[in-house]
Amino acid sequence: MAATIGIDLGTTNSCVATVEGDRPTVIPNTLGERTTPSVISFTSDGERLVGTPALRRAAINPDQTFFSVKRHMGTDWRARADERSFTPQELSAMILRQLKKDAEAYLGQPVDKAVITVPAYFNDTQRQATKDAGRIAGLEVLRIINEPTSAALAYGLDNGTPQKVMVYDLGGGTFDVSIIEIGDGVIEVLATSGDNHLGGDDFDERLFDHLADTFERENHVDLRRDASAAQRVREAARQAKCELSSAQSTVVNLPFLMQSGGMPLHMNVTVMRSEFERMTHDLVERTSAPVVRALDDAGIATSELGCVLLVGGSTRIPAVVEHVRSLTGHEPSNSINPDECVALGAAIQANTLETASEGLVPYTDILLLDVTPLSLAIETVGGVATRVIDRNTTLPTHYSQVFTTAAAFQTSVEINVLQGERPMAKDNKSLGKFKLGGIKRAMAGVPQIEVTFDIDANGILTVSAKDLKTGNEQSITITDSGRMSDDEIDAAIRDAERYAEEDAVRAKNAGAVDAAHRQLATVESALARVGKRIDRDEKKRVKAACANVARGLRKKPGKMTDADIQALIAATEELERTGAHVVELASQDSNG
Numbered sequence: 001m002a003a004t005i006g007i008d009l010g011t012t013n014s015c016v017a018t019v020e021g022d023r024p025t026v027i028p029n030t031l032g033e034r035t036t037p038s039v040i041s042f043t044s045d046g047e048r049l050v051g052t053p054a055l056r057r058a059a060i061n062p063d064q065t066f067f068s069v070k071r072h073m074g075t076d077w078r079a080r081a082d083e084r085s086f087t088p089q090e091l092s093a094m095i096l097r098q099l100k101k102d103a104e105a106y107l108g109q110p111v112d113k114a115v116i117t118v119p120a121y122f123n124d125t126q127r128q129a130t131k132d133a134g135r136i137a138g139l140e141v142l143r144i145i146n147e148p149t150s151a152a153l154a155y156g157l158d159n160g161t162p163q164k165v166m167v168y169d170l171g172g173g174t175f176d177v178s179i180i181e182i183g184d185g186v187i188e189v190l191a192t193s194g195d196n197h198l199g200g201d202d203f204d205e206r207l208f209d210h211l212a213d214t215f216e217r218e219n220h221v222d223l224r225r226d227a228s229a230a231q232r233v234r235e236a237a238r239q240a241k242c243e244l245s246s247a248q249s250t251v252v253n254l255p256f257l258m259q260s261g262g263m264p265l266h267m268n269v270t271v272m273r274s275e276f277e278r279m280t281h282d283l284v285e286r287t288s289a290p291v292v293r294a295l296d297d298a299g300i301a302t303s304e305l306g307c308v309l310l311v312g313g314s315t316r317i318p319a320v321v322e323h324v325r326s327l328t329g330h331e332p333s334n335s336i337n338p339d340e341c342v343a344l345g346a347a348i349q350a351n352t353l354e355t356a357s358e359g360l361v362p363y364t365d366i367l368l369l370d371v372t373p374l375s376l377a378i379e380t381v382g383g384v385a386t387r388v389i390d391r392n393t394t395l396p397t398h399y400s401q402v403f404t405t406a407a408a409f410q411t412s413v414e415i416n417v418l419q420g421e422r423p424m425a426k427d428n429k430s431l432g433k434f435k436l437g438g439i440k441r442a443m444a445g446v447p448q449i450e451v452t453f454d455i456d457a458n459g460i461l462t463v464s465a466k467d468l469k470t471g472n473e474q475s476i477t478i479t480d481s482g483r484m485s486d487d488e489i490d491a492a493i494r495d496a497e498r499y500a501e502e503d504a505v506r507a508k509n510a511g512a513v514d515a516a517h518r519q520l521a522t523v524e525s526a527l528a529r530v531g532k533r534i535d536r537d538e539k540k541r542v543k544a545a546c547a548n549v550a551r552g553l554r555k556k557p558g559k560m561t562d563a564d565i566q567a568l569i570a571a572t573e574e575l576e577r578t579g580a581h582v583v584e585l586a587s588q589d590s591n592g
């Protein structure tokens, strides 16, 4: 059986896992890290870096480095880099492609099937965008599942007793809380709630503000105006936050942070855990309302919970654990690493789907029943959102309702599909609109139009409208601006594949390009030192050889042909010969 993977495509970090032998295991990346920062950076020579190498470039290349792309999924936000613009799907695909590559290197075989997780709060457009990102990365997405559901899968295996469980997931950018029922071979999500804009990033920002304000009080300069200083402080804030999860205090020490009036300025600030807790108290508090709402929706009291699972890196913060304890009256479990839990569950689900499709005995026969995260409605007279499917309905689902016209002799109706809990259409998210025409002229209220909502197991929605008199039918074509068309996706796939080829060429050429850069730097610095002591002819020859190598380096390494590389190697060798005397003179200088 081909290997399948489970991917937790996180806001801050991503994680990939597989079922190996009979155990779900996290796949480390080529740097040996068990999670990969969800960061992409474009370098000036056309390289696209993902993960820690990208994170490292953030300080020197802040404009071309992209964080928290997941927050933009399903929107028309675009990143400008490499002289063009990229959709959130394309950037996410770069992360997914890297995880796929890491998995292939680890498993020693091609991997092309995956289960990818999304926050329970993601709407249809965001789920579809995630699926598209998978396609662009060359993955067949077997299923999109909710992160808390996935975590429950990872835990459900370890303690299979029937019970109701709360999954409290505080990650880098999102907060999700779900009430799950683990039954006899079935995990059902009873209710979900959360906050799409709450997570560890907000804790980092509070600490960053504290550090920047302290620095401004002491030095009278606003470091926020200096992009690379701000980036260093942001990094340090994140690290300090993590240290405060195990220590009572930490020191943020950043020498030579920036210059002011020609003087170097340093940062040296001690932060106590108690101070950090005061700064972030309201953020922790903000998780209470969704917890209460999820319990209400599930119709249960905290006393009915069998256990509470902690998921997401931010649940390592002691004040968060304490808050969950006092909110639920349960000692929360964190026996599975909170950063890895979701990917492990996704790997189990991928394995289950794949083995089932091949008629083999799956690792587990746990069946996944997911729910709609938000209610679905259509807009009716007076801008009212008329609900068709309630929030937390178990998937897959199919529901029809008959509507009619509002005005006399109306020959067409516009169906505006909405997602959200608010009573008025304008306060909900419009997923798309379509027109059903050809309605027979009749008095208002006479035509019968059947509207059908179909949601598949991935949570992806199709809406159709049928005139019951004529049988004329129309189904939705979502025109949401955040959504990519099939043509756009195909173009993005071609672009990603072309880039993967360039990447391979770049790796093959790296040695020659590196040697050329080194040789050029050596000769140029030697020439700067001893140039005045050699005759004009020699100087001219050395300069020409330098220019020749520099010309050979002008092309981006990924775009160099074999002939370009041969020419570069020849130019480098020529420079080594022509510049040997100058280099010799300079080295005698420094030895003497």
Ligand code: AMP
Pocket: 010, 011, 012, 013, 014, 035, 170, 171, 172, 173, 199, 200, 201, 238, 241, 242, 243, 245, 311, 312, 313, 314, 315, 316, 317, 338, 339
């Ligand atoms: P996740 O999206 O689950 O990988 O969670 C990532 C978030 O967890 C980031 O905001 C991290 O800074 C945060 N995080 C990771 N480890 C710790 C820790 N030891 N203490 C506090 N926050 C952490």
